[in-house]
Amino acid sequence: MKVRSKVLHYLNPIAHFGEKKYSFFFPLIINLLICLLSEWYALGIAKNPNSVGAYIIFINVASIIYFSFRDGIRGGIVSTFITIGYYFYIIQSRNYTGSQFTTGVEATIILGLLYIFLASVIGWLRQTIDTLIEREANEKRRLQTIIQQLPVGVLITDSKGRVDQSNKQVEAILGVKIPVGFIPGKDPAILKRKQNGKPATLTQSPLAQTIATGKPVVRKEFMIQRKDGKNVYVQLSATAVHNKKGKIIAAAEIINDITQQKELEARKDDFVNMASHELKTPVTSLKLYTDLLLKRVKQYNDERALKTLTGIKNQTDRLQELVNDLLDVSRLQTGKLRLTKEVFRLDQLIVETSDGLQEAAGNRTIRFSGKSAVTVFADRFRIYQVLTNFLTNAIKYSPEGKDIPVRLKRENGKVIVSVRDEGMGIAKEQQKKIFEKLYQVTDPKEKTFPGLGMGLYISKEIVKRHQGQIWVKSEKEKGSTFYFSLPSQKR
Amino acid sequence: MKMKIVIVDDDESILDALSLVLEEEGYTVETVLKGEEAFKKVLVCKPQLILLDVLLSGVDGREIGKRLKQHEETKQIPLIMISAHPSVKESVIAVGAEEFLAKPFESSELLRLIKQYTRPK
Numbered sequence: 001m002k003v004r005s006k007v008l009h010y011l012n013p014i015a016h017f018g019e020k021k022y023s024f025f026f027p028l029i030i031n032l033l034i035c036l037l038s039e040w041y042a043l044g045i046a047k048n049p050n051s052v053g054a055y056i057i058f059i060n061v062a063s064i065i066y067f068s069f070r071d072g073i074r075g076g077i078v079s080t081f082i083t084i085g086y087y088f089y090i091i092q093s094r095n096y097t098g099s100q101f102t103t104g105v106e107a108t109i110i111l112g113l114l115y116i117f118l119a120s121v122i123g124w125l126r127q128t129i130d131t132l133i134e135r136e137a138n139e140k141r142r143l144q145t146i147i148q149q150l151p152v153g154v155l156i157t158d159s160k161g162r163v164d165q166s167n168k169q170v171e172a173i174l175g176v177k178i179p180v181g182f183i184p185g186k187d188p189a190i191l192k193r194k195q196n197g198k199p200a201t202l203t204q205s206p207l208a209q210t211i212a213t214g215k216p217v218v219r220k221e222f223m224i225q226r227k228d229g230k231n232v233y234v235q236l237s238a239t240a241v242h243n244k245k246g247k248i249i250a251a252a253e254i255i256n257d258i259t260q261q262k263e264l265e266a267r268k269d270d271f272v273n274m275a276s277h278e279l280k281t282p283v284t285s286l287k288l289y290t291d292l293l294l295k296r297v298k299q300y301n302d303e304r305a306l307k308t309l310t311g312i313k314n315q316t317d318r319l320q321e322l323v324n325d326l327l328d329v330s331r332l333q334t335g336k337l338r339l340t341k342e343v344f345r346l347d348q349l350i351v352e353t354s355d356g357l358q359e360a361a362g363n364r365t366i367r368f369s370g371k372s373a374v375t376v377f378a379d380r381f382r383i384y385q386v387l388t389n390f391l392t393n394a395i396k397y398s399p400e401g402k403d404i405p406v407r408l409k410r411e412n413g414k415v416i417v418s419v420r421d422e423g424m425g426i427a428k429e430q431q432k433k434i435f436e437k438l439y440q441v442t443d444p445k446e447k448t449f450p451g452l453g454m455g456l457y458i459s460k461e462i463v464k465r466h467q468g469q470i471w472v473k474s475e476k477e478k479g480s481t482f483y484f485s486l487p488s489q490k491r
Numbered sequence: 492m493k494m495k496i497v498i499v500d501d502d503e504s505i506l507d508a509l510s511l512v513l514e515e516e517g518y519t520v521e522t523v524l525k526g527e528e529a530f531k532k533v534l535v536c537k538p539q540l541i542l543l544d545v546l547l548s549g550v551d552g553r554e555i556g557k558r559l560k561q562h563e564e565t566k567q568i569p570l571i572m573i574s575a576h577p578s579v580k581e582s583v584i585a586v587g588a589e590e591f592l593a594k595p596f597e598s599s600e601l602l603r604l605i606k607q608y609t610r611p612k
């Protein structure tokens with residue numbers, strides 16, 4: 001049985017496609033055998049030298065087709081030469097008359113040319129297919145090597161999202177071997193994925209999304225609950241592969257293990273949180289001591305001591321604000337900032353905040369104008385924080401003696417608050433960045449004020465959590481206007 | 492007669508600063524550094540008000556608060572709890588504390604609260 005299938009495999013012309021192994025002796029021997037057999041039939045069995053006839057031509061054509069398929073051009077040519085050689089032998093040995101001989105030679109030459117053409121075309125076809133198959137195999141091997149070497153997990157699927165290739169990192173990250181044909185996101189028994197704490201559905205799968213839309217899906221975060229009990233965080237990116245006509249033929253997914261990064265972030269947040277709380281205790285006692293001392297010093301009419309203590313008090317307050325900002329940033333990043341929304345009058349809050357800061361503004365006047373009786377549904381303290389941030393920035397950057405106009409207006413179902421200063425302005429390329437976390441204008445030529453760059457970031461995040469917007473309009477040397485909007489309160 | 496206040500905190504600087512501020516206002520102050528001793532101290536001193544930190548080394552201030560609020564002799568004493576974590580406010584009120592104060596606070600704020608509960612009847 002084994003021998004039979006081996007022989008069948010050896011004889012099957014198509015089975016060797018892509019192998020590029022061409023036998024020379026096989027077509028030679030088989031074709032010689034065909035000629036000997038037909039000679040034995042004509043002279044031995046039929047006892048008639050002319051009885052080979054059309055049958056031999058049929059067998060020869062079949063053998064040429066077969067061998068050019070099996071052994072390329074070389075196999076076809078070998079078969080052709082032996083066949084033509086045999087024809088000449090027949091013409092020579094059969095004692096034909098002059099004209100018969102001439103016709104025979106001419107026919108043989110034409111047949112020979114036809115055979116060679118046939119052998120070349122089929123043989124060339126076979127060899128081209130070989131080259132193409134080999135090229136694809138090499139391409140695949142090269143891709144496979146690259147995929148295996150990548151430091152990230154890679155899944156390659158067909159157009160239906162079924163996995164047909166994966167690398168060893170996939171197994172290392174997910175803790176499970178992804179079977180060929182598996183649709184990621186479909187079967188939680190094989191792979192449990194969660195997004196934002198909830199079990200992920202198939203429609204959330206980046207592979208399914210990219211196949212559905214044809215567009216790349218970038219860096220979606222998932223949590224994988226591994227079979228061994230470990231939880232890993234991954235970032236998934238998927239891209240559909242299109243053919244020349246734009247049809248999706250495959251898709252690839254990159255799996256990036258971000259567990260370590262997540263843990264580090266969590267530890268950092270924990271640290272910031274703990275450190276800020278630890279800082280609060282000494283700040284509290286410092287404030288208590290200072291307040292008491294201030295109270296006592298006021299009785300003695302000592303100008304200098306009073307001034308010094310006021311300085312200590314102001315700096316302690318600043319320290320307290322920094323600690324609070326640090327805590328807010330940490331809360332924002334861990335998603336722990338809770339909003340306590342209520343209905344209140346925004347215009348009143350603006351007036352209160354402005355009044356509270358007028359002293360710090362010195363000879364710059366905060367001037368409020370615009371709508372009154374504007375109610376919003378928001379976290380009063382957090383909005384107060386945003387207003388304070390806008391106003392303290394305006395005070396910092398406004399030249400002495402200038403007004404700081406604050407406006408409040410209604411527009412398209414939104415309320416918009418703006419605070420303007422006539423300071424040095426912000427360059428276009430920095431206008432977006434100033435709302436980013438811990439961003440500071442670092443141009444050494446700019447006269448900027450120190451700070452950790454947390455205020456605008458916190459403001460942006462607060463406004464964002466109220467479904468509002470925050471933006472700035474500014475021109476160098478002319479000043480800046482900061483805006484934020486909140487949804488109008490529905491009655 | 493001077494009003495008596497017991498302060499429980501595991502941070503000596505807070506105890507010291509609070510004592511100074513409160514004594515300046517005319518209160519008698521008893522300080523407790525160890526959470527375990529707080530209950531006993533309250534029973535002995537019979538103060539008019541208790542200031543209690545939530546995060547004490549060793550014991551949860553809320554446990555002490557709970558015990559104070561459950562005991563016959565101490566439950567009517569106003570209890571103000573202090574913490575650096577504003578998020579614990581709800582659990583503090585649930586324990587039965589009259590007020591919650593988040594660190595850092597102004598001394599004026601503290602004094603206002605204390606006066607509210609120690610007004611002579």
